[in-house]
Amino acid sequence: MNSEDGAPLRVEGVSVDIAGRRIIDGISLSAQSNIVGVVGPNGSGKSTLLRAIYRMLRPAEGHVFADGRDVWTSSAREVARVTAAVVQDNPADLELTVADCVATGRLPHGRLFAAGRSGDAGIVESAMRATSVADLANRQISTLSGGERQRVQLARALAQEPRILVLDEPTNHLDIRHQLQLLTLVRELTVTTLVTLHDLNLAAAYCDEVVMLERGRVVASGTPCEVFTPEHLRRVFGVHAASLINPLTGRLQLAFADEDDRQPTDRITR
Structure with a gap:
């Protein structure tokens, strides 16, 4: 279908x-x-x-x-x-090095990085550079912090192309x-x-x-502006909310308050 x-x-x-x-x-x-x-x-x-x-x-x-x-x-x-997925935990990778873990992203294409197919090494290296884990290439996954592991998993996903x-x-x-x-x-x-x-x-x-x-x-x-309305946020998350503009990025930013904490102010618009 x-x-x-x-x-x-x-x-x-x-x-x-x-x-x-x-x-x-x-x-x-x-x-x-x-x-x-x-x-x-x-x-x-x-x-x-x-x-x-x-x-x-x-x-x-x-x-x-x-x-x-x-x-x-x-x-x-x-x-x-x-489709490549990055999930929250993958303990099966703990005994691999970072480079070997990222190289497993080539498996859906029918080959391992170790097989030496032309182009795979560049794809793996590019994925590690993009996620700032290239300097960890020879480290064991088990020695990394949670944040480092997360970036390695993203690198592996990118290696799948x-x-x-x-x-x-x-x-x-x-x-x-x-x-x-x-x-x-x-x-x-x-x-x-x-x-x-x-x-x-x-x-x-x-x-x-x-x-x-x-x-x-x-x-x-819909768009963030269409979805993150005070009504939707109150109904689904049980909080009061206001939409602001982040002065550093110009992007949408949300301010939240619990019912007991909310204080009316004319500087906050909805």
């Missing part, structure tokens, strides 16, 4: 059940912009949705199309040539400088990226489009 939509990534009516409980329910989205963010409270189904997209959890209903092909009727290798990049909380474990650097890097890639983020200000600043989930369903989608 092929999708007729021209978007690199399309999700149509996907539902996922875990242990007899419906975690996501009839989600549809189309990712064609550079970065599409998925946000929502804990338990809203963000990571579950991504697992259905990168073939970790089979949907009970619906279809996921990557580059026009249903990922669940294609082989894992075929999907990996199109995917058309679609799926990132599950990629800024976890990163300090603020590396959070900004990583998302700036992702913005510069010519890859359609679907990313889950807890930090709504990062989503507001770096995502071209945002999909907001609540209890496994889409409650809002």
Whole structure:
């Protein structure tokens, strides 16, 4: 089955059940912009949705199309040539060096970096430089900090040369400088990226489009300005919010307050 939509990534009516409980329910989205963010409270189904997209959890209903092909009727290798995923933890990599770990990104193309195929070495080196891990090439993954491991996983994903990049909380474990650097890097890639983020200000600043989930369903989608409204944020996250402009970047920034902390001021506009 092929999708007729021209978007690199399309999700149509996907539902996922875990242990007899419906975690996501009839989600549809189309990712064609550079970065599409998925946000929502804990338990809203963000990571579950991504697992259905990168073939970790089979949907009970619906279809996921990557580059026009249903990922669940294609082989894992075929999907990996199109879609690369960066998940939050991958303990199986701990005994590899950074260079060897990044080189495994070439496996979907039917070869290991060690096989010496012309061009692979350059792809691996470029991916490590792009993610600022080239100087760690000979280090064991087990000796790295959480933030360094996260950047290595992104380098491996880039070594796959995917058309679609799926990132599950990629800024976890990163300090603020590396959070900004990583998302700036992702913005510069010519890859359609679907990313889950807890930090709504990062989503507001770096995502071209945002999909907001609540209890496994889409409650809002569109540009950050369209999605991050006071009404949506109060309903889904239970907070009061105001939209501001970051004076350093000119991008959307959100201010939050709990009901007990909120103080009216004419300097904050909604």
